[in-house]
Amino acid sequence: MLLRVLANYPYLVAVVLFAIGFYTVLARSNLIKKIIGINIVQSATFLFFIASGNLRSGTPPIVEPGVAATYVNPLPTALMLTGIVVSVSVTAFALALAVKLYGYYGTLDPDRIAQLRTHRQ
Amino acid sequence: MMGSVTANLPVLIVAVVLIASYLMPLFARYRRDWCAPTAAGALVAAFAGSAALAARAVTGEVVIVHLGGWSPPWGIEVAVDALTAFMLLVLTGVAMLILVYTISDIGHELAARAVGWYYTSFLLLVAAMLGMAMARDLFNLYVFIEVSSIGACALVASRDTEEATEAAFKYLMLAALGSGLVLFSIGLLYQVTGNLNFAFVAEELTLVYGRYPHVIWVAMCFMVVGFAVKAALFPLHVWLPDAHSFAPSPSSAVLSGLVIKIYAYAMLRLLYTVFGTQFLGADLAASLIRVTLLTLATLSIIGGSLFALVQVDVKRMLAYSSVAQIGYVFLGVGLATPSGLAAALIHVLNHALIKACLFLAAGAIIYRTGKRRTVDLAGMGRRMPVTMAAFTIGALAMIGLPLFNGFVSKWLLFVGGMQARQPVVAGVIILSALLNALYYLPIIWRAYFTPGPEQEESQVEVPLPMLIPIGVLALACILFGVWPAPALALVNQAVATLVPW
Numbered sequence: 001m002l003l004r005v006l007a008n009y010p011y012l013v014a015v016v017l018f019a020i021g022f023y024t025v026l027a028r029s030n031l032i033k034k035i036i037g038i039n040i041v042q043s044a045t046f047l048f049f050i051a052s053g054n055l056r057s058g059t060p061p062i063v064e065p066g067v068a069a070t071y072v073n074p075l076p077t078a079l080m081l082t083g084i085v086v087s088v089s090v091t092a093f094a095l096a097l098a099v100k101l102y103g104y105y106g107t108l109d110p111d112r113i114a115q116l117r118t119h120r121q
Numbered sequence: 122m123m124g125s126v127t128a129n130l131p132v133l134i135v136a137v138v139l140i141a142s143y144l145m146p147l148f149a150r151y152r153r154d155w156c157a158p159t160a161a162g163a164l165v166a167a168f169a170g171s172a173a174l175a176a177r178a179v180t181g182e183v184v185i186v187h188l189g190g191w192s193p194p195w196g197i198e199v200a201v202d203a204l205t206a207f208m209l210l211v212l213t214g215v216a217m218l219i220l221v222y223t224i225s226d227i228g229h230e231l232a233a234r235a236v237g238w239y240y241t242s243f244l245l246l247v248a249a250m251l252g253m254a255m256a257r258d259l260f261n262l263y264v265f266i267e268v269s270s271i272g273a274c275a276l277v278a279s280r281d282t283e284e285a286t287e288a289a290f291k292y293l294m295l296a297a298l299g300s301g302l303v304l305f306s307i308g309l310l311y312q313v314t315g316n317l318n319f320a321f322v323a324e325e326l327t328l329v330y331g332r333y334p335h336v337i338w339v340a341m342c343f344m345v346v347g348f349a350v351k352a353a354l355f356p357l358h359v360w361l362p363d364a365h366s367f368a369p370s371p372s373s374a375v376l377s378g379l380v381i382k383i384y385a386y387a388m389l390r391l392l393y394t395v396f397g398t399q400f401l402g403a404d405l406a407a408s409l410i411r412v413t414l415l416t417l418a419t420l421s422i423i424g425g426s427l428f429a430l431v432q433v434d435v436k437r438m439l440a441y442s443s444v445a446q447i448g449y450v451f452l453g454v455g456l457a458t459p460s461g462l463a464a465a466l467i468h469v470l471n472h473a474l475i476k477a478c479l480f481l482a483a484g485a486i487i488y489r490t491g492k493r494r495t496v497d498l499a500g501m502g503r504r505m506p507v508t509m510a511a512f513t514i515g516a517l518a519m520i521g522l523p524l525f526n527g528f529v530s531k532w533l534l535f536v537g538g539m540q541a542r543q544p545v546v547a548g549v550i551i552l553s554a555l556l557n558a559l560y561y562l563p564i565i566w567r568a569y570f571t572p573g574p575e576q577e578e579s580q581v582e583v584p585l586p587m588l589i590p591i592g593v594l595a596l597a598c599i600l601f602g603v604w605p606a607p608a609l610a611l612v613n614q615a616v617a618t619l620v621p622w
Binding site: 018038076079 | 264267270271272275278283284286287289290293294297298301304305308311312317480
């Protein structure tokens, strides 16, 4: 059992990273750290996808006629290219909002922001 | 020429809205007054296209397009069956009415330089939702989910205030977490099935279910939780009240009326067509997931109403009411009976009409008088007779009085609960109608029977372009209450194709 888990260590790493990222988004009280948490969650998913397409002895997926080869599945990698683009745009948008919030409140702590909000009302 | 248009109609619908969205910043820069007509034109064209597709889908025909001519499993498939056609009609119809309202209202709510970008995000969001409705490929669905979350957050953030920015940030974080869960679930499904096309994944899942039951259960759970966050099911709804109440009123109408529904639709589609037997099966995991859905939906209905009861801000109250109403949709999905499912779908239409009507009416009151608190609405029945009449119709429909469309979905859900031998569900529906009455009726009472302040006697009705969408939505609430047959025909066809009962 343990050997099987160790042999598939990229999946284990992906799951651990996913949990770390999830925790960071929910528990950290700093907007930038929350954005980093989102990035960790997304990277964990990318790792999971790419690991599922990888073969340790695989060749690059360029097939020449007449040559038989076990090649790496290119589809997950191609999907994750799109995933990375999505991740970058979400990060950019979140950072832009964080900059605005810092301009409004002078802090990046959501609890402090909530305090300031009730104070102003 | 005409033949290729009809063959590719589903793709064209999305493309028209998407291209209009990309043109908006250009128009905003050089031809400010072209923005609104182009956006409206694109949505009218999309609505006409959806109606044409619905006319074909109601007979049971499925319009399938293979993008670039590559057939699945290699190519991306897009298909319009009765369920998709129903969603397309709801999305384009309601979005079109909201856009007409937006044209007059938005200059009032946003800085002039933001108006063009507002149309961009609005159309981007609508295009992404249309794409989600017709996607038949897991990764294609994921991309549209992400585009729609960014579009939705942009609609909230477009109002350049402190509260709206904070609400948009919170929304973006939780939406991104939800998408992360969905993507991970897609990864698990791809790993066990080696396919991304819905039909191929479904076929493969039945074969490998015996070998990897745990992976498939985990994938199902991640999918349900991911979509529940994005559709604001009760304990995961924390982002919704801020986002929906601080956004400009047309955004609130779109977000509450359409955006949370499309995620519920996506979950329904995946659970029934991709997981199918794994979700509907009799084994422990499947029944646990169904019971969890029912429990969360019930909590959502009761909890959302209780929170709505204590709100002083009318838009915030409407936002919490949306949490309660999305519970009805999830309740229908969890019941997994034909009339439960039909109720969930018909409620997608009914709540889209009612909530859009209520948010736009509330927006009209804010537009003219700046009053947001429910206690300040005294005497409003005299000052804004048409708007308040529409608000009243919406409120009565929300409570579920007969002759209004809310009654139809609640009745079907009641029957569905009885069919599934869940009398608790029937009780919850009656209780929730009472709770709805508790927070909607006082507003109506105050508006008509409590005199307002002396100096505010004159009529201040909003301009006609804003009144027309509100009026049409209110009339549609009554129309689908007394004559639900056309909507039910499409819904019953959809339910029949979803599961061979």
